[in-house]
Amino acid sequence: MGIVSAIGNTVEENLRSLVELKPGISRIENLHTVHKDVIRVGEIKRTNKELAKYLNLAEDNNFTRTAMLGVIAAREAVENAGITAMDPWRTGLVSATSVGGMDTTERYFKEYPGNEAVRRYILSHDPGDSTHKIADALGIRGFITTISTACSSAANAIMLGARLIRSGELDRVIVGGTDALSKFTINGFKTLMILSDAENTPFDRDRKGLNLGEAAAYLVLEPEAAIKAGNKRVLAYLSGYGNANDAYHQTASSENGEGATLAMEKALQVAGLLPGDINYINVHGTATGNNDLSEGRALINIFGDRVPPFSSTKPFTGHTLAAAGAIEAVYSIFSLQQGLIWPNLNFRNPMPEFDLLPETTLQKKEIRHVLSNSFGFGGNCSTLIFTAAHDLH
Amino acid sequence: MIYINGRGCVSAQKTFDGSFPDEVIAPEGYILPVVPPPYKDYIAPAMIRRMGSGVKNGVVASALALQEAGSPDLDAIITGTGVGCIKDSEAFLTAILENHEEFLTPTAFIQSTHNTVGAQIALGLGCKAYNFSYVNSAVSFESALVDARLQLLSEEARTILVGGVDEKADYTYHLFGLAGLIKTGEGTPGASYSEGAAFFVLSTDKQEESYGMLKDVAVMNCLEPEAVAPALEAFLRRTGTALADIDAVVIGKNDDPQFQEYYSVLSGGFSPEVPVIHYKHLSGEYNTASAFGFWLAAGILKSGYVPEAVLLSGQPGLSPGGAASNAATLGKIVSHEEASHRAANSETAQSGAAIRGAAIRGAAIRHILLYNQYRGIDHSFILLSGC
Secondary structure: OEEEEOOEOOHHHHHHHHHOOOOOEEOOOOOOOOOOOOOOEEOOOOOHHHHHHHOOOOOOOOOOHHHHHHHHHHHHHHHHOOOOOOOOOOEEEEEEOOOOOHHHHHHHOOOOOOOHHHHHHHHHHOHHHHHHHHHHHHOOOOOEEEEOEOEOHHHHHHHHHHHHHHOOOOOEEEEEEEEOOOHHHHHHHHHOOOEOOOOOOOOOOOOOOEOEEOEEEEEEEOOHHHHHHHOOOOOEEEEEEEEEEOOOOOOOOOOOOHHHHHHHHHHHHHHOOOHHHOOEEEOOOOOOHHHHHHHHHHHHHHHOOOOOOEEOOHHHHOEOHHHHHHHHHHHHHHHHHHOEEOOOOOOOOOOOOOOOOOOOOOEEOOOOEEEEEEEEHHHEEEEEEEEEHHHHO | OOEEEEEEEEOOOOOOOOOOOOEEEOOOOOEOOOOOOOHHHOOOHHHHHHOOHHHHHHHHHHHHHHHHOOOOOOOEEEEEOOOOOHHHHHHHHHHHHHOOOOOOOOHHHHHHOOOHHHHHHHHHHOOOOEEEEEOOHHHHHHHHHHHHHHHHHOOOOOEEEEEEEEOOOHHHHHHHHHOOOEOOOOOOOOEOEOOEEEEEEEEOOOOOOOOEEEEEEEEEEEOOHHHHHHHHHHHHHHHOOOHHHOOEEEEOOOOOOOOOHHHHHHHHOOOOOOOEEEOHHHHOEOOOHHHHHHHHHHHHHHHOEEOHHHEEEOOOOEOOOOOOOOOOOEOEEEOHHHHHHHHHOOOOOOOOOOOOOEOEEEOOOOEEEEEEEEOOEEEEEEEEEOO
């Protein structure tokens, strides 16, 4: 796996920040917005110039920030998996993004007609553009595609990857997502009045909304047979996945959390697990009034009065939209590997609607199965279940 | 087996009521307008004003497909869209830039997410099933097909609504002109563009009225022209079909003078009498125009004839004793205005006008191969077979 986020440029740095309880929420520096003194974000403190230099891009490249972050994380994933060549394995790429190359589009949108020099960015707006650039950087030729289901996108990319492997369609697939901060999403969430002016406080009575973040993360999925043949180190197993639609409202989740309940049910069924088998839940937990209430009710629907330890890691990274499912997949795998439950930072007061208390301190515990939720606009609800590497053998 | 049990299409042709291909609208200009279906028959009036054209066309196309398939329960809704709800994206971004991030309203932002079409279809149907949206340019629709096929073959799902939809937006299409995607004048690079939506009901259950079967689909991010033939060979091998079994080829050729080699290489591999069918001269180019091609191919499989308006070369093997002209159906070409007028008045379009195209009825068309690429990337093969 590979990751770049507000709490680290590598897998190792992300793990260290989690263990040392160092969140990455700050004032925005790399993007000009009139809201810069009001909002807090999970920003990666590297400028576009620095990223381009790091990637050795030519002066006249048309990489968006989304694409650069994606390439960095996907490269790390491939290197960490010990992959030196794509052939002869049929290798695919499934990447997620919410607004694609919006970060450059919003910079040059009005300039394009009059300034030929920046027109090369017109075509990098396309959400598939970052995916193509990642595929080119990794040398992948074959099946590549892009998923955009708002904030559940990367979880869905991981889900499709699992399907491609399970069916034998591919021998190996790199899955994940990338999203850069943009004025477009900042103002979009601002108009919906779900951006907090303070650090986000998931599952807290007084939660004020989310902090946006930017990040990219990718995982390498391979089937059992390839693992056995290649004598590879397995980080974890993706044992269950489920997707359902709330079919309630374009942007709001239903109050009873029906879609989320269905997604978790399906994932447990695919994994062949019972609710009691889950040792930790990495909740979607955006800290909006609506999400946490709906998700909390869904947890109670599934787990009753025995909800396992749960937390949202969005106080560390901010809500990284289409990348969130992949970021939290990496953190879920850390949990399995380290036997650690990440604290839900900033929590003070329980919500009055139910008795759910997120974990507030770092806890050591044997963890065999982690359930991770991601929900998005359009009623999209996704659940993934990760199982410890030693647990299927 | 995966059966195509329903199809619906809104496009620059009168596909929504089945008038096309008997009636063909002659394209005018480089951005072809869609023939509007009677939206009010499918969408509440207050919603019609609020919805973007992609959502509206997607809702109508999916309703048509579901109606044909007998309104089955759905196990998944899978949508492909290259540019997504670009009109709302454009509107929200313009407002941000012009008002310096102040005084914004959320409506355009809410409707701008790429999964809005799939979400609105689900909302309209009250469908809580699996719902995905693929956004990878010219293989957005094909990605949706790949996903649907895997779920149907593994019996995770029995019936799936799958489709492709794209909409146009004035400023974005102007930018596409600047970037060389859309033709801006005679002899300029780029293609004639349009917008549209096509949806299909795929199911493991065969119905009396099934169009045919989806045998396989493959997606490739890049291919050199010389690699097209080997890639096709590998695809056909996988499906257990020989090149000689292919009775018709549907290609995504557009009017951009660039990137045409791919299609000539591909069709060059078939005997000259195998019909090569094109459609983008009538549908226009857009990221999910290949879903129009799929709609057309499904119709050809079922009807057994290749309308002359889409026949690029070759001819189908004629049925014994039946010459082409004997089996001809009437085809006529009308202007967009006339067609829109008729659509608005919900008239059937069977009378009057000149006879131009003569459809050719062939021997059984059993296997149709579809091939599409866009500007040298995002290649796809699809194999459809008769029931």
